[in-house]
Amino acid sequence: MFADRAVQLDIADPLGHLRDRFLPPQEPLIAYFDGNSLGRPLTATAEALTAFISDPWGTGLIRSWGQQWLDWPIRMGDDLGRLLLGAAPGQLIIADSTTVLLYKLLNAAVDANPNRTTILVDEGNFPTDRYVAEAVAAQRGLQLRWITPPNGTDIEPDLISQAIDENVVTVLLSHISYLNAHIADMAAITRIAHQHGASVIWDLSHSAGLLPVYLDECDVDYAVGCTYKYLNGGPGSPAFAYVNAKLLDTMSQPIWGWLGRRDAFEMEQGFQPAAGIRRLTSGTPPVLAMVPLAESLALIEEAGIAAIRAKSTALTDFALQIVDSWPNHLGFTVNAPRDAQRRGGHITLIHEDARAMTARLWNEGVIPDYRNPNGIRIGLSPLSTSFAEVLAGLQAIRAMAE
Ligand SMILES: Cc1ncc(COP(=O)(O)O)c(C=O)c1O
Structure with a gap:
């Protein structure tokens, strides 16, 4: 029954033809369930990287900095804002890693509201977010107030209302x-923070490239995210940061470098921040590592983020139907929002042998992610994943538990 359904869904999939744009793996792969951790490369990316080495690098040489490269971080940031994040130009930049940009933005948020004492953060947040918050709190003499969400993960507006007060800076x-x-409900939570005079920093790592985000409409203050998941930027590709235009003129950040300075090439004494989002820059932008992102954004533009989100929902719906049909004695439970509107691009299967099973699955060409202590995370990247692949991978997982 699921086999027929997978065939029908693949035939009807308006984005199905775009799977051929991804570089075929060199060895047999049954299912890649980790595109939400490291997206697959595009064939166009392999070509673009080779072409880049010959020109603009090999031919344009250092002239290419002035001709184009210095503009890439903001130009690609604008593309990200236009195609995916609902941000008008001049508010996004590609740079650094998510961790480093988070450090810059948390400091910026503290500087913007220096009389407040507390950073509000949740225990279910990604480790780097928690650790950077710890670092900034320790360095700036602030307190951390931890939220413990039900289910370990589910951040709801009520939770924020209960935890926030006039001491919270961000x-x-x-x-x-x-x-x-x-x-999470970005619009409602941002509104609650603002009602208490606090700012909000959203980590969009699992959102960018998966579903439409409306940063300007939600009046978000700051956001960060990585580009190697649904944006297929490749291992270690640079991150992005958003700063709301209304905060930009007075925004400060702690890593002062030459390319974040006004009139950088004047090489003057004393740091003065550049105008606009460029002031978030510290050193030389990772231009080579942005080449894959440009290719990926072109593909996403062709597909359209609304269609990508529709396919994502269909993929996770299908995966849930399959897993729900499994007998209880196999020992799986599912950790995923049942309401598709509240569900991102992955579902997590809980099983007591999750760690050992994931290691064996990788050897068999089924690649989910293991998440401590007992989660098998099934990430379904809409542009590169077929419904047949979902079924084949889940069947392999089921067989392993039988
Ligand atoms: C929510 C979230 N934030 C941040 C990161 C990673 O940050 P960085 O790019 O600095 O390694 C990840 C990586 O998986 C993540 O899932």
């Missing part, structure tokens, strides 16, 4: 939980 949350893909 609220640091993930839009989509890395554990069970629960989607």
